[in-house]
Amino acid sequence: MKSLRFPCALARLALAFGLALAGTAVLAPRPAAAQETPAAAPARDTTQNAALRAFLDCNDFGCDEEFLVSEMKWVNWMRDRLDADFHLLVTTLRTGSGGREFTVVALGQRRFAGRADTLTFVTNPNDAEDTIRRALLRTMGQLLLPYAARGPLGSLLSVSYTAPTTGEGAAPPPARDKWDFWTFSLSANGFLNGESRQSFRNGWFDVNANRTTEAWKIRVSGNSSYDESRFTFALDSVTDTTIVALQRSWSTSAMAVRSLGDHWSAGGRIGAQRADFNNLELGTSAAAAVEWDYYPYKDFARRKLAVLYTVGMRSFQYQQVTIYDRLRETRPVHTLDVTLAARQKWGEANVTVYGSQFLDGLKYYSAGVSGGVNVRLGRGFSFNIDGSLSRVRDQLFLERGDASQSEVLTRLRALQTNYRYFTFFGVRYQFGSIFNSVVNPRFGNIDGGRGFSVSF
Template sequence: MIRRFLLPLIAGIAMVLPAAAQQASPVRLFLDCDRGCDRSYIRTEITLVDFVTERTAADVHLLITSERTGSGGSVYSLAFIGQRDFRALSDTLSYTSNGTNTDDERRRGLTTAIESGLVRYIARTPWASDMHITLVRDELTDQQEAEMTDQVDPWNYWVYSLSGGGNYRGEESSNSGQLRLNLSANRTTEEWKVRMSAFGRYNERNFDIGDDQTVTSIQRSGSVWLMAVKSMGQHWSAGGTVFLNSSSQDNTDASITVGPAIEYNVFPYAQSTRREFRFQYGFRYDFRDYEKITIFDVTSESLLRHSLEARLDVKQPWGELRLNSELSHLLTNFDRSLTDSYRFEIDGGAEIRIARGLSVDFGAGYQRIRDQLFLPLENISEEDILLGTRRLPTGYEFNVRFGFSYRFGSIYNNVVNPRFGF
């Protein structure tokens, strides 16, 4: 009788004691960062909080979002959202990494910013009396302080990048190789945003189909893109683009696109890491020189088109929502009306936390295509169809995506164990 009574009691105590030991910190933190965060490093370095895997069980929900800077770095927005006893206490900090920072420098800087944001929460707990804040700062000479006050950028905010590479692989009956090259020059200030880039790629595949026959597939593409955008307040901007392109898949020997555009953001641009709802209208002139005669019996033509795009991005504690829609409408090629030629695209998706530990993600996209003026008149060979070297005629494209994630079990676990690489 005593044994039947003691065994459940001992089991209950064994379940309670680990839970109590694991809640040693007075602050529970839910880290919400999908990109650019080294979670293992952050959990190892920050020991003054308990990391939990369930948002609703946390005292502080830390939502981290990021955007690229003109120098190739990133600006991280750290939104500390108080919950439970801290629900009236929220704050937002930022951390900026340079384009030349290593991964280790970036993660150390982000971790320091997280620690700084947690101070005000720890200060309202019984641990406050044991907290000591130290500011480490190197002594600066008068000349160094003057240089920092009146710093001159010798590059005038310009950032340049050069990258390239290639690969080759083969087996007994096939081989393939690829070469690629990228160039870019960017300048970003509060008033102007300038982007210039050049890209080239060559891809060749060879297949031995027997009887001393070889099928060769060659794809080449290249482009040059220039864009300049002028800031016009917290909601408006205007700019223009120049785009030069060549693509064997699109039957285009050379093309150039030039035109202005204007954009309105419902929310201030300063809030773009958390939410943005942009509308952009553009008007463009296209000149195209085709490799082969098209289905409209031309080898080159000039086009006028206009387009309207709407884009919504929302990142909140409950999840993320994305929606993008664009209508591109051809007007004329100066020989005939093209008002029946257009392309409509819509794509959206969401990731939503439904309940404790349960989240779902889903999305879908659809394109109505009525502007394939570049299609060649001659029949496309079976080799081109199978290898995907030529664009096929189509009136639509669509895709559907979905998934889910369910996590259950212990939500209190700050242990990082890197053994066996997992």
């Protein structure tokens, strides 16, 4: 029998590497079988096994789960909320200055059932990601520490205190705001992508001014975009042709809202816009609005049932004659939106029923429903669905005449339709170890990591 021969050193190295892995697998101790019940624990010392168990429920900016898990080693992190002593629910709201208010709720379960503690903190719009995640880490620790201190790790925990810079125990002086709560932002973005026979260019500019207080909410904004696509293809063996798809748009708006208690608010909005896709050379609007929320506004991050009604005027100047033989028109219009949203231990859900109608032509209207649900149905099992469905009867802007094939394929103009829909759904089932306390960053970019980005 002939012996096997390897044509190169690389093949011999690969064989040696494979044998080494096989030997490691044989000699390594077998891990404990995966468990699905809270009674199971990983092979660690009994003190750590009896530590507080927590489940982190946070999908917002600043929730660096790997960082939080690796820093809070005195907590056993669970993969499923049903195995945890505390369900940490994190929600955020944008503040008037452009920062965020984080609300962290520790909901007791199992032996701590019935307990619920809440802490909040506010970040600045220019805070670094590390600053935000460390503030969240500190807040989570403050919530769990009183309970962990009574456990087996209590003697290993310590508390630190940073004295205020204004003097021992002194309260900081009242804040002076030379901007009177106004914040401003400017942003510009560009995108380039291409090959030898196709290319894409996009530019976007945005400007915003906001003033948010307990009594008033004022927003002024404007944006402009440029979108160009080029496609080159062969007409025959010697002739090429190029199709250029160009879309330009801009819009500006101003809104003022007055708080009228915990459940009511009223205000108005004006705006102007231009959009090639919708055959709109210039569109202007003005409307008054009123909103009622069944729940107090302070509960917005966790639950909401709001009704918003607007009534006003819209004016249109079209680029081309419409299917109704119009180049310009002005019409009264009203809208109604009803929104139900909740974020609880079982997951999150939101649904909005909306409609708009021209008051001088009631047959011209649109109505629809949109929303999403992400529900934890059981241990390790979750389901999510997002989508929208609308009835369309108000396309007054449609250009007269049939669209060419290139206009349809490159989406240069809107097409007549009676409905629109969108949906996305998914299901996820995870089983095995109930623990989620180990972070291992090795080979983190083996499946990618070829991108490049710079942020300031």
